[in-house]
Amino acid sequence: MRLSNMRKIALWLTIGMLLAGCGQQTDKGSFNIDVHLSNAPLGQVFLEELTLKEVKVADTTSLKDASGRFALSGTVPEQGLYRIRFGNSKYILLALGADDIKIEGDYNNLDKITIRGSEASVALQQLLNEANEKGQALTLEMRAIDSLQGANTPDSILQAKVQRLQQQEADLQQSFISHAEKTPYPANAVFALSMVNDPTKLIEQKQVINSIAQRFPDNSLVSSLSARISEMEQQAGAGSGDEANMTAVKVGDTAPDFTLPDPSGKMVKLSSFRGKYVLVDFWASWCKPCRMENPNVVKAYQQYKDKNFTILGVSLDKKKEAWVQAIQADGLTWNHVSDLKFWDSAVVPLYGINAIPTNFLLDPQGKIIAANLRGNALEQKLQEVVK
Template sequence: MKKYLLWLAMGVFLASCSEQTEKGDFKIDVHLNNVPLGQVFLEELTLQNVKVVDTTAVKDASGNFSLKGMVAEQGLYRIRFADGKNILLALDAGDMKIDGDYNNLEKITVSGSEATTEMQAFVQDISKKAMVLTEEMRAVDSLHNIKAPDSVLQTKVATLQKNEKAFQQEFFDLAAKTKNPANAVFAISQVSDPRALLENKKLIADIKTRFPKNELVKSMIDKLTEMESAATGAAGGEEAAAVKIGQEAPDFTLPDVSGKMVSLASFRGKYVLVDFWASWCKPCRMENPNVVKAYQQFKDKNFTILGVSLDQKKEPWLQAIKDDGLTWNHVSDLKFWESAVVPLYGIQGIPMNYLLDPQGKVIASNLRGEDLEAKLKEIVK
């Protein structure tokens, strides 16, 4: 989820549906109870970077502040606070008002922006379902830990996989029905399975047709085209990642959770899954139960995992390790996308992983779900 978006993170309307493309001024008036004093940033989110558009400060207990500027077309933005909390916006020209409580940003009310109202309703709905799905994942993890009968475990895992697929379909549904290009891109960018994205060619083509002039949509289409070319190259035997299968994985040294410096090379002699993730990455957290399952099954067979986080803050990183039951080695320089490992491995999005043999050579990459377990069964004896 690069720079906030995943690669970054709906009854079909016809191409004649309205598209916000006219340049114009906007103003956002915000009132939030309990909002902390300090700076507030309005940022434009693209698939390449994050751009600060306006800044202001909350100076008193009234909780009132305003942000303003000019947009060329509808885009994806966020209001970001100093502690990292944020409010997602599908921003058009015009006046918007936001009201709510800082301690419950999931339930803000928005007026003056149909697109942002739609986005906030979707985010609230998805957040509730994500919480339910997370609890299901934890339940499956607990069954692993108590070594429940295979029949019980298989039933629970099958149900979880079905619910995960339904959860992902919610994003495709929004992308298919929305009249707002920013919301379509947001929904598509949050889909965690690249294969599912590339298989939905009709939907992607429809989005392109409905919003032919929107730059955010164009950049999404370009990114998907790049992904498809990479997948085609990989299918033809050429690994698309920066680190190729058969090559020795680049070594790196990063601090672990206690601050001790740990190198990748120190794991030589074992099969190692180098797992790039972050606490803020929902697809990563959804994938973690699969990684935990594989680790529990193969940890006593000369296999281990090195978790490499792209977090910025130590506390949420450590909490995610605890909450998800990730009992292997973890390292991070806490530099987000500025981490030294990002250019070293050519990481464009997470979750991403590389499986290394005992000599440190890459034997597989981007193993998800059952693919990881199947590959380990094949090579680890």
Template sequence: MRKVILGLFATALLVSCNSNPDGFSIEATVNGEIENGTKVFLKKINEVNQPVDVDTTTVENGKFVFKGTADSLDLQYIFIDKLQGNIPVMIEKGTIDVVFQKDSLGFAKVEGTEQNELFGKFLDNSRSFSKRAMSMRSDFEKARASGDLATQEALQAESMEMQEQAKNFELTYIKENPNAYVSVLILERVLMSKGLAEDEISKIYEAFTPEIKSTATAKRIEKQLSLTKSTAIGSKAPDFSAPTPDGKQLALKDALGKVTIVDFWAGWCRPCRAENPNLVRVYNKYKDSGLSILGVSLDKTKEEWTGAIAADSLTWNHVSNVQYFDEIAKLYNVRAIPAMFILDENGVIIAKDLRGPELESKIAELMGNI
């Protein structure tokens, strides 16, 4: 009977200690005096890359605690009133222990859960690169002040080499740690900056564990890769339609020529406007041979759009929703302009993002083969 009672007691104790199995607890200790009642903020980055409050608490006797649910992995940040910097924390199930000095939040020790341990190892290596960069920057300023050009050139070369080493470290880390949430965060940045070939990014993504693939960040990468594949060379260009300057609807399929240029541009885009004379020259040279151009404007107003068409003498087909980076831009994975897709007579993408002499040379080659 006594054993049964003890067993029940142990079970009850286990349940009480784990009353929120889906939650997290951040238990923080600060070394250095901080006034009781000092506000502490737990923040996350929203969809427009701005920090927003998730929770608030206060420091009491050098300690503070955050508790909450952990439905999925997330990177959040601890900010403390009147102190500089922040403490990045991986939000996941379990107890997360944080210890830090009041004057160096960025060097806090965050331990106790798997993702924070993995993140800590990544940060330790990243900080070594940051330390070297600061040292080189200081040495460069001294060399510039003394007019030492040889040292400046040597430091610039060393800096470029270090940047390559840092990039290689990150790529090696994410390949060796497919179970780390920081890996998927790095991969998303690499994808958005086009720092790696898309097929290589796909291979890395496929190696991630199911838990990492289930995160919102991984799902964004998956969607982006899907969009990229749909507009890769060799793919059929996605069809779309939008209003012309006179208000009629025009679809891509109805604007195809023997060769078609789909040109994403805008009146406010200086590089686009600078390229327009070359595009006009190419169009005038090959339009009678079957070259078609469909301009897709990302302008915000019709006046700006049509004014630029007239000013630059753009006599080909034009469409625009006049909604900046609209659904057509998203369909084609266009995040910056100018952006260009060259299609064959069947609407298959055969080249992308050519400008100047490269564009003219490619169009001459294609028209000559028809």
């Protein structure tokens, strides 16, 4: 028995989130962020707002102080989810309002940083750290089951282990829903719901969603979440789309831009492929369903590579050697990028990836015209659009 699509305990990190006023915190106004991170690399630092459809740069600075001190400032029209991103795509998540925030810690251990001046950000970091810890434990358990399958372990033993794992995952999902119901911060409520990796379970949470919307009636991004879940419900009712691969971006959206290194270390930007049809293919060397799908992708590429079509492979690998070996072994002769951060990759929150393989077909203007094209579906779609 195999768990489907190597599902990750993360979904839609890029959904915009807002914070409710709590204590002395206010929704809008000016903010200041003072940061002191030992071992932080010199270079550009970006403060980016994560919204439903795009990433917006709110402020930038150049880190020139070897001690790792820098500051960011500006104004916010309302509280939302932001990230401080460094040049190598490592980042710190913040629930940012009109706050004076101080951040201290070690750049090499960002999950242990100290945040002061934003109760919502502190709570958000705690929620994220707890989710990552539990998610990693489940991933290790899943891999152990995969190893047992490869060793021809009796089905009776496998079945018991799989059932235990499924119950642990169900308990984790329920904990996210419970957190969303209880937290005083709308940002954290939406973020907690974004951790639920089963769209069907999200659709079932109408009472919770309505309760959050009633508690924060002026929160535009809570409203966006409600609208998105309603859309998911309509899609599920119509029988369209792959529920296991619902993401934060959808057909009709402009694909969020990103820049990641290729195997040689050269930085590659998605928007540099404008003018061509591009398949953005999220995969990994360790993902068996991805590897099984690769022959179909290779076939389509060979047929259409000379007809204004290309592919950008985006890997969620951790080890460069395994990534490069899989590219060579599967004959994937197109462009590839990865920050080698597994499910902590910068593209996971940007696109809201919750399972792989996942892909998006972009038109020459960068608009998503199809998603999750597998088997013959990719060739059929290319035959339709590529002339």
